[in-house]
Amino acid sequence: MPRWKPGAVDRLQAAALELFDEQGFERTTVAEIVQRAGLTQRTFFNHFSDKREVLFGLSSELQQEIIGEIAAGDEALPPLDVVMRALEAVADKMFEHRRAVVRHRYAVIAANPELLERELGKHAALTEAIAAALRARGGDPEAAYLAASVAMLAQQVAFRAWTRPGETRALRDLLPEALSSLRATLGHDPEAPPLPA
Amino acid sequence: MPRWKPGAVDRLQAAALELFDEQGFERTTVAEIVQRAGLTQRTFFNHFSDKREVLFGLSSELQQEIIGEIAAGDEALPPLDVVMRALEAVADKMFEHRRAVVRHRYAVIAANPELLERELGKHAALTEAIAAALRARGGDPEAAYLAASVAMLAQQVAFRAWTRPGETRALRDLLPEALSSLRATLGHDPEAPPLPA
Numbered sequence: 306m307p308r309w310k311p312g313a314v315d316r317l318q319a320a321a322l323e324l325f326d327e328q329g330f331e332r333t334t335v336a337e338i339v340q341r342a343g344l345t346q347r348t349f350f351n352h353f354s355d356k357r358e359v360l361f362g363l364s365s366e367l368q369q370e371i372i373g374e375i376a377a378g379d380e381a382l383p384p385l386d387v388v389m390r391a392l393e394a395v396a397d398k399m400f401e402h403r404r405a406v407v408r409h410r411y412a413v414i415a416a417n418p419e420l421l422e423r424e425l426g427k428h429a430a431l432t433e434a435i436a437a438a439l440r441a442r443g444g445d446p447e448a449a450y451l452a453a454s455v456a457m458l459a460q461q462v463a464f465r466a467w468t469r470p471g472e473t474r475a476l477r478d479l480l481p482e483a484l485s486s487l488r489a490t491l492g493h494d495p496e497a498p499p500l501p502a
Numbered sequence: 503m504p505r506w507k508p509g510a511v512d513r514l515q516a517a518a519l520e521l522f523d524e525q526g527f528e529r530t531t532v533a534e535i536v537q538r539a540g541l542t543q544r545t546f547f548n549h550f551s552d553k554r555e556v557l558f559g560l561s562s563e564l565q566q567e568i569i570g571e572i573a574a575g576d577e578a579l580p581p582l583d584v585v586m587r588a589l590e591a592v593a594d595k596m597f598e599h600r601r602a603v604v605r606h607r608y609a610v611i612a613a614n615p616e617l618l619e620r621e622l623g624k625h626a627a628l629t630e631a632i633a634a635a636l637r638a639r640g641g642d643p644e645a646a647y648l649a650a651s652v653a654m655l656a657q658q659v660a661f662r663a664w665t666r667p668g669e670t671r672a673l674r675d676l677l678p679e680a681l682s683s684l685r686a687t688l689g690h691d692p693e694a695p696p697l698p699a
């Protein structure tokens with residue numbers, strides 16, 4: 306495993322985003338990215354296996370942070386609450402200070418099917434890792450899968466709002482709001498007994 | 503657009519699944535697939551742009567069916583109910599009679615990251631198409647996005663159960679059950695007023 310170099314990863318990602326925007330993902334070379342970032346190809350390949358991975362440089366750190374928060378979470382809480390608290394903590398630590406870069410990154414990914422498929426694959430892998438972390442706490446496997454899936458959908462809803470032009474609220478605050486939106490969408494269980502009058 | 507040939511598509515998919523299982527996705531050629539299916543390469547490329555697409559032969563028909571059901575859905579229903587009814591109708595029409603093939607297909611896709619990324623991309627595109635169909639009915643864009651996302655998560659939960667070894671219940675019946683599981687996972691809104699005693 307290469308040593309963690311936040312400066313290099315951020316600079317390479319910023320350079321790659323600029324170049325993908327200017328001339329497209331396909332036409333951009335790793336040589337151009339490192340030149341723009343003022344770094345060497347050796348540094349690039351210390352961090353990324355290929356050109357596509359440059360936009361996913363934080364995904365393994367993100368996963369480790371979330372899994373760590375879940376492992377340390379309050380044992381008395383239901384699984385969904387444990388995951389949501391983990392996502393809120395990580396929102397402050399890893400995302401809040403880089404909204405502009407994350408917004409730019411989303412736009413570039415959305416414009417490129419090859420990058421979008423990779424993003425969705427990372428998302429699915431993170432969901433599975435969260436479910437595994439919940440099972441490791443002794444949780445029921447089906448409940449773990451459901452809590453992980455619902456939390457990741459809430460995160461997607463919150464990210465969508467957080468990266469919207471003009472949005473200024475913190476990601477931490479948009480996460481519980483996303484959960485409320487999902488509850489409202491699901492509505493009341495038609496098979497549940499009616500509320501007392 | 504090529505003419506729809508359900509027999510050819512099913513035979514090509516069945517042959518491809520067998521070969522991907524026996525020798526892997528990478529090592530299988532289109533020539534081998536058409537030979538196993540007793541068809542020609544011309545027929546293959548009438549239906550699929552490349553080898554990866556052979557497992558996604560039904561995705562555009564699936565999308566058209568779901569969108570058609572949504573467009574014809576009861577205008578008085580909330581968006582989530584409209585989508586769930588569409589998914590239930592399509593479950594009977596397109597999936598119920600081919601559980602063994604769908605189960606096999608899922609196992610092969612899960613074993614191959616390249617196919618899994620494509621599957622996730624199709625899933626995201628279908629979610630977006632469902633949201634667009636709800637907006638076309640005059641629905642609020644955010645509500646349409648939320649209903650489409652929740653319904654697709656419910657479908658994923660239901661498919662997971664339906665393809666489990668030994669499961670005999672119909673997909674149509676597992677869909678509302680999946681929705682109930684999601685409701686139970688989300689639980690009660692902690693900011694909502696308490697229920698009357």
